[in-house]
Amino acid sequence: MRVRYKFWLEDGEHVFGEGLFELLQEIDRRGSINQAARSLNMSYRQAWGQLKKAEGRLGERLLSTRVGGETGGGAELTPAGKWFLQRYRQFRREAGEAIEAAFQRHFS
Numbered sequence: 001m002r003v004r005y006k007f008w009l010e011d012g013e014h015v016f017g018e019g020l021f022e023l024l025q026e027i028d029r030r031g032s033i034n035q036a037a038r039s040l041n042m043s044y045r046q047a048w049g050q051l052k053k054a055e056g057r058l059g060e061r062l063l064s065t066r067v068g069g070e071t072g073g074g075a076e077l078t079p080a081g082k083w084f085l086q087r088y089r090q091f092r093r094e095a096g097e098a099i100e101a102a103f104q105r106h107f108s
Contacts, residue, residue: 001107002103003099003100003103003107005096005099006018007091007092007095009088011057013057014057015054015057015058016054016058016084016088019050020050020051020054021085021088021089021092022040023036023037023040023042023047023050023051024062024077024081024084024085025085026039026040027063027075027076027077028076028077028081028082028085031074031075031076032073032074032075033047033048033051033063033065033075036075051063058080058084060078060080060081060084061078061080061081062077062078062080062081062084063075063076063077063078063081064076064077064078
């Protein structure tokens with residue numbers, strides 16, 4: 001038996017969770033919204049929509065984008081985007097460890 005869980009942040013409505021976390025990680029890794037979306041089996045439109053919705057709810061820009069040209073454009077996380085990614089990663093790790101420890105205490 002094992003414990004399963006998901007985390008997300010709300011402020012009256014969904015603000016930040018696993019899907020956006022994974023999308024930001026992939027954008028940070030690949031430097032492209034399109035490539036990140038493709039690697040997560042989602043459309044560019046869906047990825048862009050998630051990003052814009054989150055930025056609106058957070059009141060922060062998460063991405064800086066460059067349009068085409070010789071370098072082909074791309075995207076990178078803003079300082080706020082990097083902060084959210086790092087903080088959520090740390091929160092998820094610490095909360096997961098606490099849940100795992102509680103599970104072991106009660107079900108081992």
